[in-house]
Amino acid sequence: MKISELSRRSGVPTATIKYYLREGLLPPGRATAATQAEYGEAHVRRLRLIRALIGVRGLSVSAAKDVLEAVSEVEGDTHTLLGVVFGVWPSGAGHEVSVPDPDHSEAGELLATMGWPVTGYNPARQVINQTLETLRSLGMDYDWRSLLPYARLAEKTAALDLDQLQESADPLEKAERAVLLTFLLEPALLALRRLAQEAESNTRYGGAAAEEGGVG
Amino acid sequence: MKISELSRRSGVPTATIKYYLREGLLPPGRATAATQAEYGEAHVRRLRLIRALIGVRGLSVSAAKDVLEAVSEVEGDTHTLLGVVFGVWPSGAGHEVSVPDPDHSEAGELLATMGWPVTGYNPARQVINQTLETLRSLGMDYDWRSLLPYARLAEKTAALDLDQLQESADPLEKAERAVLLTFLLEPALLALRRLAQEAESNTRYGGAAAEEGGVG
Numbered sequence: 001m002k003i004s005e006l007s008r009r010s011g012v013p014t015a016t017i018k019y020y021l022r023e024g025l026l027p028p029g030r031a032t033a034a035t036q037a038e039y040g041e042a043h044v045r046r047l048r049l050i051r052a053l054i055g056v057r058g059l060s061v062s063a064a065k066d067v068l069e070a071v072s073e074v075e076g077d078t079h080t081l082l083g084v085v086f087g088v089w090p091s092g093a094g095h096e097v098s099v100p101d102p103d104h105s106e107a108g109e110l111l112a113t114m115g116w117p118v119t120g121y122n123p124a125r126q127v128i129n130q131t132l133e134t135l136r137s138l139g140m141d142y143d144w145r146s147l148l149p150y151a152r153l154a155e156k157t158a159a160l161d162l163d164q165l166q167e168s169a170d171p172l173e174k175a176e177r178a179v180l181l182t183f184l185l186e187p188a189l190l191a192l193r194r195l196a197q198e199a200e201s202n203t204r205y206g207g208a209a210a211e212e213g214g215v216g
Numbered sequence: 217m218k219i220s221e222l223s224r225r226s227g228v229p230t231a232t233i234k235y236y237l238r239e240g241l242l243p244p245g246r247a248t249a250a251t252q253a254e255y256g257e258a259h260v261r262r263l264r265l266i267r268a269l270i271g272v273r274g275l276s277v278s279a280a281k282d283v284l285e286a287v288s289e290v291e292g293d294t295h296t297l298l299g300v301v302f303g304v305w306p307s308g309a310g311h312e313v314s315v316p317d318p319d320h321s322e323a324g325e326l327l328a329t330m331g332w333p334v335t336g337y338n339p340a341r342q343v344i345n346q347t348l349e350t351l352r353s354l355g356m357d358y359d360w361r362s363l364l365p366y367a368r369l370a371e372k373t374a375a376l377d378l379d380q381l382q383e384s385a386d387p388l389e390k391a392e393r394a395v396l397l398t399f400l401l402e403p404a405l406l407a408l409r410r411l412a413q414e415a416e417s418n419t420r421y422g423g424a425a426a427e428e429g430g431v432g
Contacts, residue, residue: 123406
């Protein structure tokens with residue numbers, strides 16, 4: 001297909017495609033004339049992944065390039081592919097990171113109790129530790145044990161997430177879906193919690209208001 | 217207690233307390249001398265709620281003042297109290313908002329299917345609608361039905377959230393805990409999902425990597 005068709009199929013403007021070609025994010029097409037080239041399905045899939053990494057995950061062009069290189073190295077190994085795409089593992093680290101890190105922080109205790117095999121690279125560990133510190137600094141009686149029931153629900157959420165990746169066999173498509181579903185669903189998952197909180201509050205405490213209320 | 221003790225107990229600096237007194241967020245203490253006043257436990261609880269609304273929820277001083285006024289009006293009615301604190305209901309709307317809004321958007325369909333009694337004011341509805349639109353604009357085959365299994369998990373999360381509020385009988389304390397637990401736990405809940413995704417990916421796909429790996 002021509003570059004105009006590639007633009008239509010991928011949803012990426014022609015000028016942006018040319019920029020990605022110059023920067024080496026996208027391999028050149030097959031030259032058919034001095035100023036024309038022919039592109040294939042692999043270009044469409046790669047462009048969609050680039051768009052997800054830059055437009056959704058918010059990576060810089062050079063960071064996206066690193067991720068794309070790592071993705072092509074590990075294509076057949078889904079576990080490492082997902083690790084690279086999620087930014088859990090530094091690109092280029094390969095299989096070395098599959099050795100679990102001993103960790104006596106609160107996140108480490110939580111992971112051990114849940115039996116979750118998670119590498120020391122996952123930046124989500126620090127988020128857990130910092131949140132617990134902040135809650136305690138504000139006077140809340142809270143530690144990693146308080147998060148255990150939430151962790152059990154997160155386990156079910158992650159299983160749903162990975163179920164939705166199993167549909168795509170192509171590694172680039174799998175990587176694209178992983179980025180879109182992980183990052184774009186984040187605000188929606190928090191919104192579902194807010195809606196469910198209101199519903200649950202109504203169930204527990206709403207009776208009195210409903211009786212009093214009405215015309216306000 | 218003196219203002220210095222109030223500062224120590226609430227974790228809010230003396231200069232900031234004086235600012236809140238001038239702005240009318242905090243009622244004056246009982247005057248004991250021309251330049252001294254005596255404060256009580258109600259001041260401590262109110263200051264902690266102000267700190268949660270401004271420092272954690274990110275409200276402006278005048279928005280926090282509106283919420284505090286609404287909170288004192290509805291103190292005994294926990295359902296309305298939580299609605300006001302979460303920003304679900306415009307302050308001053310009172311019980312009028314307990315009438316459910318008919319809504320044929322995707323969020324409305326989701327709420328109807330889940331049987332969640334949620335008012336039309338909850339801004340989380342728009343987040344759901346926008347997320348689904350964005351996913352489809354990027355070529356994903358996704359609608360509100362895709363979110364149903366996540367909604368069932370959100371229902372369990374919300375029940376955990378409300379369980380943790382039941383411990384405090386005092387309305388101001390309940391309101392403070394509601395703000396802290398809802399807003400501060402958000403990054404931690406997303407972090408738990410990331411950790412669980414890595415663990416689940418390792419369980420499903422990690423076997424090959426573990427066999428190949430080791431010394432990398």
